[in-house]
Amino acid sequence: MSDGSVISEKEVTSIDEIRFICSRCKQILHLDPSFSNIDKRTFMELITAAKQSNPQTSTQSSVTSIIESQSEEKPFDDGPLEEGRSSGIAANQDSSQTENEAIMSASRNSTKPYTSNISFTMVGDVTNTSMDTFSHKLNTIIKLFDVISSNTSLDHPLCEECNDQVLNQLAKELTEAQSETDLYLKYCDDLKNSSPTPEELDSLGKELKSLQEEERELLARLEETENERDDTKEQIKRMKIQRDKLKTEEKEFLKLNAESSAQRIEIDREQKTVENHMQNAELQLKRLRKTNVFNATFHIWHTGSFGTINGFRLGKLPNKPVEWDEINAAWGQTTLLLASLIKKIGLQLQKYRLVPFGNHSYIQTLENKPKDLPLYGSSRFRLLWDGKFDQGMIAFLHCLQQFKEELERSNKDLKLPYKMDNGKIEDPSGTGDAYQIKLQFNSDENWTKALKFMLTNLKWGLAWVSSEFPSTSSGSK
Structure with a gap:
């Protein structure tokens, strides 16, 4: 390599060595080979398109932060990652000089590391791969997904099946929204074309007064109901206190009842014992009376x-x-x-x-x-x-x-x-x-x-x- 920005063909990492997971079904994704050909111009076009599609959520500060974090690691190559530096720099050097200067300037003024919640798995052998090239490619893909996720209500990446399901759902919602819009527009046209007569206005005024009177009655009834509710709450509170007191008295009563039952059983047992002794003594007395x-x-x-x-x-x-x-x-x-x-x-x-x-x-x-x-x-x-x-x-x-x-x-x-x-x-x-x-x-x-x-x-x-x-x-x- 002639300098630190030149990447040889042996040092380029294959995209198959990275496995991302679908944010919905959690299945492993196979990325399209075109993700390995993202250069700086393509990346900036994708960011600009995402910003224009959702201007409320995509702000300049978010893009700037991504560019700053991108510039901290390593500047983009002017050509595809699979080609040599000499074949890509000559074609795009003049058109992207200003952008490179902005990115390099942002990289000198930024020291904050970039973090992401994107889940991925590394497969294959990367021991012979340049860690700078591998990290650069990985961060590029992750930041691209982060930009897309930050400008939509969905997390990325998505598999083809989940993406089709989302598109179908969005199409259904769009159809429903268009139907509601048509109804609203029709209703507005009807309101514009129709003008109420004095009799209808008078009737509407009376109906409004009636509704207002009904509203006052309902409010009074509501206030009365709320007062009754407060009284009921107080009554419930007093009843709970009385219930707790009754439970305590019940426990004491059950305890005394158990003790009384035990005493009664003991007395009955003693009485039966005495009765048995008396019966035995009477039998012995009768026998002794019959004995000479x-x-x-x-x-x-x-x-x-x-x-x-x-x-x-x-x-x-x-x-x-x-x-x-x-x-x-x-x-x-x-x-x-x-x-x-x-x-x-x-x-x-x-x-x-x-x-x-x-x-x-x-x-x-x-x-x-x-x-x-x-x-x-x-x-x-x-x-x-x-x-x-x-x-x-x-x-x-x-x-x-x-x-x-x-x-x-x-x-x-x-x-x-x-x-x-x-x-x-x-x-x-x-x-x-x-x-x-x-x-x-x-x-x-x-x-x-x-x-x-x-x-x-x-x-x-x-x-x-x-x-x-x-x-x-x-x-x-």
Whole structure:
């Protein structure tokens, strides 16, 4: 290159390396190859044509700014971009000298860079391209689109399809505008050709007064409506305040209601619990009322040859020995039962007093010199004989006899199964045998049998007291 303004043919960039996007459909555009042949004269003619087509939006200042920004980068070549500098400068040097001087002068006085919103994409390899030539061509095309966009209501560039759609739309709008214009012109001609008569003027005047009166009424009504609207707004405002207050009260009420419901549920649950307890207690009370306390407490039965009370055997046999602890416990239960029955019927014993004391129960004599007669024995009983145990059993039989006599006085039809007399119990089965209650000079079999008969008489007395004194089941008296 001879100087900085000369561009060789190898340094010219092809227009295909730049891809612009349509401002409407956003499709990639392929620019016409003629964009690569835009010289300075063509560019100025395009700018002038755009200015003349829309003088209101295209101002001299916008053109000047574009020229200034153009001149900052690089002056136009006088010929096409594909040709050499020598073939274009000679033909146009004289005719464009003044323009070049104006552009160069503007470029010296302008330092502001040019910016644009045009979207484009660079494709291909530009590494071997002169950046000055490439930037110059790119800025020329972008500024041309900016000038067109600034002088129209549409953004450029546009593709062919979008451009056809815009043209069709503009043609439709132009047709409609021409139709409206024709109507307006016709209406104006009609107004010019027609002159109203005095009667029509008078009628129009009356109609005008009527319309004015109607207008005043409508304005008064409008003012009244506006006042009502203001009142309604105030009322709505007060109602909103009242609504908020009611909502707050509703929340408080719902909270109190929830608490009351919870308390009511808790009270109902407690009431049902109490009712269940009461029902259970009544059932237990009914069952207890039907229960015989003496029968439940003192169970008299037999196991073979032995009479038993609460499971304790009373007596012993040679082939079935019984521990003395069990015999003493059975005597304790028997003493407690007889003492309870005597107390229940209100009998006052003569000469004796029963003292229940577990397996060491005894009978106390009521003579001048009281003494205790034990109702318990031990394994040493046979070795060291003590007649007090026999005396105690005889005394117990006397107490049982007094109880029997009291029952027979209350009910003459009552007869105990075994007759008791002077320490003996008779068998009514027909043999007429009598069995002594004492252990001395007596066999174990006879002693055990006498104790079994004694428990049988005691069980009969227990049954009679339970039937004659029903209050026994409730524990009263």
